[in-house]
Amino acid sequence: MKKIKDFIRTIPDFPKKGILFRDITPLLQDREGLQRAIALLQQECPEDIKAIVGIESRGFILGGALAVNLKVGFVPIRKRGKLPYTTERITYQLEYGTETIEIHTDSIQKGKKIILVDDLLATGGTAAASAKLIERLGGQIIKILFLIELTDLKGREKLKNYNLFSLIKY
Amino acid sequence: MKKIKDFIRTIPDFPKKGILFRDITPLLQDREGLQRAIALLQQECPEDIKAIVGIESRGFILGGALAVNLKVGFVPIRKRGKLPYTTERITYQLEYGTETIEIHTDSIQKGKKIILVDDLLATGGTAAASAKLIERLGGQIIKILFLIELTDLKGREKLKNYNLFSLIKY
Numbered sequence: 001m002k003k004i005k006d007f008i009r010t011i012p013d014f015p016k017k018g019i020l021f022r023d024i025t026p027l028l029q030d031r032e033g034l035q036r037a038i039a040l041l042q043q044e045c046p047e048d049i050k051a052i053v054g055i056e057s058r059g060f061i062l063g064g065a066l067a068v069n070l071k072v073g074f075v076p077i078r079k080r081g082k083l084p085y086t087t088e089r090i091t092y093q094l095e096y097g098t099e100t101i102e103i104h105t106d107s108i109q110k111g112k113k114i115i116l117v118d119d120l121l122a123t124g125g126t127a128a129a130s131a132k133l134i135e136r137l138g139g140q141i142i143k144i145l146f147l148i149e150l151t152d153l154k155g156r157e158k159l160k161n162y163n164l165f166s167l168i169k170y
Numbered sequence: 171m172k173k174i175k176d177f178i179r180t181i182p183d184f185p186k187k188g189i190l191f192r193d194i195t196p197l198l199q200d201r202e203g204l205q206r207a208i209a210l211l212q213q214e215c216p217e218d219i220k221a222i223v224g225i226e227s228r229g230f231i232l233g234g235a236l237a238v239n240l241k242v243g244f245v246p247i248r249k250r251g252k253l254p255y256t257t258e259r260i261t262y263q264l265e266y267g268t269e270t271i272e273i274h275t276d277s278i279q280k281g282k283k284i285i286l287v288d289d290l291l292a293t294g295g296t297a298a299a300s301a302k303l304i305e306r307l308g309g310q311i312i313k314i315l316f317l318i319e320l321t322d323l324k325g326r327e328k329l330k331n332y333n334l335f336s337l338i339k340y
Contacts, residue, residue, distance in 0.1 A: 015251070015254070023254050023255060025245070025253070025255070025274055025277065026276075028237075029243040029245050029277050031220075031242050034238065034244055035241055057226055058246075060227055061230045061246065063234070064231035064232060064235040065234040065235055065244075068204065068208050068235040069238060071201055072201050073199040074235075075195070076195065076231065084181040084184040084191045085181060085193060085195070104195055
C-alpha cells in the first residue's frame with residue numbers, strides 16, 4: 001500500500017530558489033490518500049473537542065474535512081481584511097517583513113476545546129500567532145495538527161507549550 | 171429548528187460601502203449548521219462523481235468537507251502563483267481590473283466527473299472561469315454547487331450551460 005508520504009510531491013525552487021516545496025495536492029486529489037490522511041489526523045482528536053480552527057488557505061481544506069467528520073464547528077483564521085465582522089488580530093514576524101492574521105471575536109467561547117490545524121509546520125510563526133488568537137478569545141487548545149513538519153526549521157520549539165502532532169516529517 | 175439562512179449574518183458596507191456582505195462564518199462554526207449545510211449540498215451530488223473542485227478560499231472549507239463525505243478526491247483552484255506544479259491558467263474580468271486563477275494540469279483526467287463548489291454565486295465570473303479550466307483539462311462538470319446565490323447579480327445566466335444548485339438565495 002502506498003504510504004501517505006508517497007503522495008507528497010517535492011518541487012525544487014518554489015516559491016523561490018533554494019526552497020524544496022512539499023506539494024500536498026497529489027494527496028488531496030487521491031480519494032484513498034485524502035481519506036486516509038484525514039482519518040489519521042482525526043484519530044488524534046479527543047472526543048470532547050468543540051471546534052476545529054483552520055488557517056487560510058490549505059488549512060481550510062483539512063479543517064473543513066475534519067470538522068464534518070468529527071461533527072464539530074469550523075472556525076477560519078484569515079489574512080488581514082478578509083473577515084467581515086469584529087476581529088481579534090495579531091501581527092508576527094516573517095523572514096522578510098510581517099504578516100497579520102485575524103479571527104472573528106464571536107467565533108470561540110471561553111473554555112471551548114479547540115483543535116488547530118494547518119497543512120505545514122515550518123518555522124511555526126503562523127501557528128504560534130494563531131494559537132495566541134485562540135487563547136485571547138479564551139479558547140483552550142487541546143492539540144495542534146499538521147500534515148507535514150519540516151523538522152530542520154525547528155517550528156516545534158516555538159510551539160513547545162502545546163500538544164503537537166504531525167503526520168509526516170521531513 | 172433554525173433554518174440554514176438564519177445562520178448567515180449580513181454585514182453592511184463590507185468590503186466597501188454599499189455592499190451587503192453575507193457572512194457564512196456563523197454557519198460554519200455551528201456544528202448543527204455545518205453538518206446540515208454539507209448534508210444538503212451532498213445530496214445534490216450524484217454517486218458516480220470522482221472529484222470535488224473547490225475555489226480558493228471559502229470553497230476549500232466546503233469542498234474539503236464534501237470530498238471526505240463523498241469519499242472522492244479534492245482539487246483546488248487557486249489565485250495565480252500559489253500552485254507549485256505545472257498549471258492551466260485563465261484571466262477573467264472583474265468589476266475593476268482582472269483576476270487570474272490556476273489549476274494543476276495533472277489534477278483532472280479526461281472524462282473525469284467533477285462537482286465544482288464555492289460559497290457564493292455573485293456575478294458568476296469566478297465560477298465560469300473555473301469551469302473553463304476544468305473543461306480544458308477534459309473534466310466533465312456534472313454540477314456546480316453554491317451555498318449562497320445573489321440572484322440580482324444574474325450569475326446564473328453566465329453559467330446557463332451547467333447544472334447549478336444553490337442552497338440559499340438572496
